[in-house]
Amino acid sequence: MQSKLTLALAALGAGLVSAQSNNICSSATLTITSAAMATNIPCGTIQGSVKIAEDITNAVDINGPRTIKGDLIVTNVTQLVGLTSSSLATIEGTFKMQGVTLLSDLRFSQLATVGSINWVTLPALGSIEFGTAGVTKVNSILISDTFLRSLDGLNVASVDDIHINNNRQLVSYSNQLANVTKTIEINSNGPDLSITLPNLIWANEIIIADAAEVKMPSLATVNSSIKFDKNTFTSFTAPNLTQCTDGDVSFINNVELTNLSLPLLKKTGGGLTIQNNTLLQKIDGLPKLEQVGGAVLLRGNFSEVSLPALDDVKGAFDTQSTGDIDTSCDTFNKMEGKQIQGEYTCRSNNTRANEEGSSSGGNAGGTQNGGSGEGAAGIVSVNTAVLSVALLGGLAQLLL
Template identity: 40%
Template sequence: MFKKLLVSSLALAASVNAASTCNKTEFAITSQSDLDALSSCTTLTGDVILSSDMVTANLNGIETIAGSLTASNSSTLTSIIAPDLQTITGTLNLNTLTILDTISFASLSSIGAIDWITLPHVTGLSFNTGVTSCPSVYISDTSLTSLDGIDLSSVTTLDLNNNLYLSEVSMDLSYASNSIDISFNGNSATISFPSLLWANNLTIQDVESVSIPKLSTVNGSLLLINNTFTSFEASNLTTAGGITIDDNDELTNISFPKLTTINEAGLEIANNSQLDDLSGFPVLKTDNGALTLYGDFDNATFPDLTLVKGAVTVKSTGDFSCATFNKMKSSSNIKGSKYTCSAASSSTSASSTSTSSSTHAASSSSAASTTTSSSSAASSSSAASPALVGTSSTLVGGILAAIFFGVF
């Protein structure tokens, strides 16, 4: 009996010890031996923080980290390897690791968030199984050439910026509840989201090509700025909170064949030096915000547009006519208090002013002619009166003389 109690007590003590070993608020790792002491824990509950003095970090045996894994501000750490790790519920936080060149997580498929900043020697990832679940991804200032090993179907946030060797971003992403921002990566970067249907905000900057064939809704804003693509098409986009297309120096064609509604953020197309035709919105009916068009364009036709709720500012240095916009304004289809439309050539607004001036001049001329005629007539009448007065005076004088001499 005593032996059984002793065995049970020892087993319980071992269990309590194992639990305390594998469950802490924070695991402060200062050496590889600290990690080796945790290799019997399939699950670590708590945040794992690697010391900046470590050279390599091998997390063997650990399958789940119920917390975050962090390494930061190290000039000695060269590799992080976790062959059995499948899940990190918190953030995989790698920040300012100046000589790190190996990130190897052969079994990893789920991460709460990726936050990687300043990893100048990381060129690729060894994610053999592939990460398919990670709501938030922020990767900045690395030497990654691709994101092979990360393929997500939905995200809250995807932000890839200033990864100067990242030449391709391709994901089977269908939904982004907050934002997608791909900015200032490799000079010839190509973006492909073949399954993307809905995004709250989508920002594309300094990109050579974009493919979003199924995108139907951008709830917030679509921003296309400083890109090098020659053509942009959103073939299935029907609704956007706002669209900005600015400073794309090689852009010659835009196409939004199904877009019917733009909401409060409005439409802005400005300073795209090669874009001379803005007629890529054939069925746009409603702009609930402002409409701003700047550039050297000849054509800005919106055949179905019947309502702009905000201000309208159109300025072209090309051979452009303001007639359509003037008509919209006069018909009260432009509700905003500010309306400006001008072009380098004689625009309709300028012509309207000239026409009004000419009509006024003609009316003035006509009035002047009438006045002159009346004056002439009046002068003629005035000239005839003295003659009549003279004749009457002579006649009266004669009669008086006859009467006088007849009597006397």
């Protein structure tokens, strides 16, 4: 009788444990409230999300689950210093860490797949470890305001979008990325940041600022725009880029740039802007550019502009330099109203050439629509006189 009772109690206990495990594994959100709880999670797969409680201190090691179907949420856990796991391989939702100000140790030795990464305000996090292969599949990446010096371990081949900003210690970003279906935007990171994307072939949009070096040797097509602003690299080349299908090609305020080469670029669906790159002496690195779907804006200190294949500019053409580009303007003058279909300006010796929209000063090497100098003053005087006569006539009509 006693043995039967013992067996019954054992079965009941096992049933309770099983029910408790099932409840943990299937709950919408499993909240980890202690380090001890994290080390003994009885689930291979957690159907919902996992959240680290805000009052947890020191380190948490997540042991047990290989897959989290939902998110891994670590927000405002201000006393957490370490987060590790040797079992977790997949987070199907978002790996979200925000406001974890003391976190300095992040190690996930098996993690390979993440729905999206969202890391913001992790000022003590200087490095990450993701095992030998690293994370190879992520849809979206946002990494902002961390102490990271590199992003080694994020080895994705394809991604929807990447936003990396305000990581002041970041000096290196290099991976095997081949295509970006939406946007790659990297800005406001460490002043010595080197970006190397040797396998990047296709991107919808590329926006890069504040980088010391950018290498994209395989880039062939950008569907929207490619923009570089306030970088400190001395040279940029995209030897295989043939077109920006629907957007702009833009280089603005890259004040140390001395060489710009896009030798195979044939078409930009939007505009072409090369402006205020004050050390760039020649614009001669686009020998095959034929078609610009928007406007051409070239402003700087250059002495030569050469676009030998240019055959179709849908918008305005505004080229101005502080130097003498009369010879270049002579070539473009012949294209006004023909290959160049919009408003046309080509001007040498303009001291304000680096100021956007400014066209005063200097000598016009070509036509400048809207008039300048005495001609413009004469038009203003005539228009003023006509306006005065019209006003007097109107006043006389009122008095009659």
